[in-house]
Each structure stands twice: as structure tokens, then as C-alpha cells.
Amino acid sequence: MTDSYGSDHDAAAPSAAHLAAPRPLKVGDTGAGAGGPAASDAVISFENVTKVYRTGAIAVAALRGVSLTINTGEYVAIVGPSGSGKSTLMHILGCLDTPTSGTFRLAGEKVSGMSEEALAEVRNRRIGFVFQQFNLLASMTAWQNVELPLIYAGVHRAERKERAMAALAKVGLASRVQHRPGELSGGQQQRVAVARALVTEPDLILADEPTGNLDSVSADDVLRLMEELHQAGRTLVLITHDLEVASAAGRVIGIRDGLVTEGDARDLENVR
Ligand code: ADP
Ligand code: MG
Numbered sequence: 001m002t003d004s005y006g007s008d009h010d011a012a013a014p015s016a017a018h019l020a021a022p023r024p025l026k027v028g029d030t031g032a033g034a035g036g037p038a039a040s041d042a043v044i045s046f047e048n049v050t051k052v053y054r055t056g057a058i059a060v061a062a063l064r065g066v067s068l069t070i071n072t073g074e075y076v077a078i079v080g081p082s083g084s085g086k087s088t089l090m091h092i093l094g095c096l097d098t099p100t101s102g103t104f105r106l107a108g109e110k111v112s113g114m115s116e117e118a119l120a121e122v123r124n125r126r127i128g129f130v131f132q133q134f135n136l137l138a139s140m141t142a143w144q145n146v147e148l149p150l151i152y153a154g155v156h157r158a159e160r161k162e163r164a165m166a167a168l169a170k171v172g173l174a175s176r177v178q179h180r181p182g183e184l185s186g187g188q189q190q191r192v193a194v195a196r197a198l199v200t201e202p203d204l205i206l207a208d209e210p211t212g213n214l215d216s217v218s219a220d221d222v223l224r225l226m227e228e229l230h231q232a233g234r235t236l237v238l239i240t241h242d243l244e245v246a247s248a249a250g251r252v253i254g255i256r257d258g259l260v261t262e263g264d265a266r267d268l269e270n271v272r
Contacts, residue, residue, distance in 0.1 A: 046104055051097070062258055075235075077245060106127075131208055142173060145196055187218030210226070227248065
């Protein structure tokens with residue numbers, strides 16, 4: 001296990017503090033009534049989002065006008081070849097970076113144009129992250145790792161313990177709460193990481209190559225867990241290179257040269 005975030009060129013990983021969400025548990029709110037999904041059902045809304053990186057005189061357009069809606073309860077895979085803009089898209093989705101232009105709304109809240117500080121607050125409150133490298137603290141037990149975001153959120157000890165235990169039970173690790181990461185298999189470590197992402201009751205679970213460091217049995221295990229979360233009504237967005245992972249999701253969004261596509265067979269050719 002490792003405390004660093006080493007996949008690809010995804011250098012701007014959030015620290016553990018970013019996993020916190022100072023928000024009470026909420027019951028699944030299906031609200032909309034007879035008229036079908038209301039606009040507020042959109043967890044993610046991108047309108048013509050661009051991202052241009054400038055280094056000196058050179059500008060790279062990593063996203064070139066992305067419009068996209070992801071609704072509550074959707075299970076979405078984002079796939080694309082290296083350099084297509086996946087990490088850029090994930091950084092914006094995860095409130096780790098802001099668009100150059102266009103509008104990004106997260107659970108109805110306009111995030112594009114926010115200050116760093118406001119962005120961090122939204123990130124902590126609304127997003128649970130799962131990383132390829134698990135990012136668990138090696139010296140802490142599973143339970144301590146999972147309660148960490150609740151410490152940052154200022155939740156009191158008794159409630160922290162109760163919620164961390166419940167999250168670990170939810171991922172099937174009730175009997176491993178006192179184990180340290182080194183005493184758990186890769187699949188179990190990723191389950192701990194998923195429990196840590198869930199414990200704050202985020203609006204969105206954002207996973208970057210969640211099976212990338214796992215053998216195929218453990219990867220299947222994590223995919224089953226994702227399916228359970230989906231069945232429980234969670235909104236899941238997975239960034240992946242893996243065809244099996246992409247096929248597990250109900251919806252596949254392709255990204256190529258900074259533009260998204262949907263329903264294009266070529267998107268699945270780009271995953272290995
Ligand atoms: P992917 O994750 O799909 O490999 P990225 O989002 O990392 O793609 O990159 C998309 C494009 O933006 C690439 O051409 C990459 O070189 C460029 N890029 C990414 N990050 C930066 C940066 N910080 N500065 C300049 N160019 C960048
Ligand atoms: Mg990348």
C-alpha cells in the first residue's frame with residue numbers, strides 16, 4: 001500500500017483532508033414526483049466546459065467544449081486513450097480544478113468560477129474519492145482510516161465510530177476493522193477505501209482506475225461492490241482503461257482529444 005497517488009500523470013490528488021464532508025447522513029431523496037426526473041436530479045451538469053493549460057507561450061486545450069449531464073443514481077464509466085483529457089475531466093468533476101470556460105454544476109451548485117476555498121468546501125461535502133493506489137494510511141487500522149474524513153468534518157467520536165463501523169460493514173469488512181492495510185489483501189484494501197469514500201454520504205463517488213492495481217479476482221470483488229452501491233442508489237463515476245470495468249457500468253462516456261462522445265463503438269476499442 002502507499003500513501004501517494006501515483007497513477008498516470010494525476011499529480012493533483014487531494015490529501016486525506018479533502019475526503020471530509022461536514023454533512024449529516026441523508027436518506028435517498030427521490031423527490032421528483034410524476035413528471036419524470038427534475039433538473040435537480042442532475043448530480044453533474046457540464047455546459048460547454050473547456051480547459052486550457054498554459055505553459056509560457058504554449059497553450060494546450062485539454063477539454064474543448066464538453067457538455068454532459070449525469071443524474072442521481074447513474075453508474076457511469078469514462079473511457080479514453082492516454083492524453084485524451086480523462087485526468088483533466090476527473091480533476092474538474094472532483095472539484096480539484098476549475099474550467100477555463102463553461103459552466104459546471106454539482107448537485108445544482110455552480111462550481112465553475114468558485115474560489116479555491118469554496119471549491120475545497122464543496123469537494124469535502126459532496127465527493128467521495130477512490131484511487132487506484134488505495135491511499136490508505138499504513139499505520140492506521142481499517143476503522144481509523146475510514147473515520148478520518150469524519151474527524152476532518154468535526155464529527156464527534158461516538159458518531160464517528162458508529163458510522164465508520166457501518167461503512168465497513170457495508171463493504172463486507174465488519175470482521176476486519178482492526179486490521180492495518182498491510183494485513184489486508186489488495187481487494188480488501190480497496191474496500192476500505194470505498195468505505196472511506198462512503199462514510200461522509202457524498203453526492204458522488206468518483207473512482208480513478210479503482211481496479212488498476214488489483215488482480216482479476218480482487219478486481220471482480222471491487223466491481224461487485226460498485227454494483228451493490230449502484231443498486232443502493234449511489235451515483236458512481238469511474239475513470240477506467242479496463243473493458244470489464246467499463247462494461248459493468250450502465251453508461252459509457254468516451255473521451256477523445258478533449259471531446260466526449262457517447263454510443264460510439266470506437267470508445268470501447270480504446271480500453272485495453
Ligand atoms: P489523460 O488523463 O486522458 O491521459 P490528461 O487530462 O492528463 O489526459 O491530458 C490531456 C492533455 O492535456 C494532454 O495533451 C496533456 O499533455 C495536457 N496536459 C495535462 N495536464 C497538463 C498541465 N498541467 N499542463 C500542460 N498540459 C497538460
Ligand atoms: Mg490521466
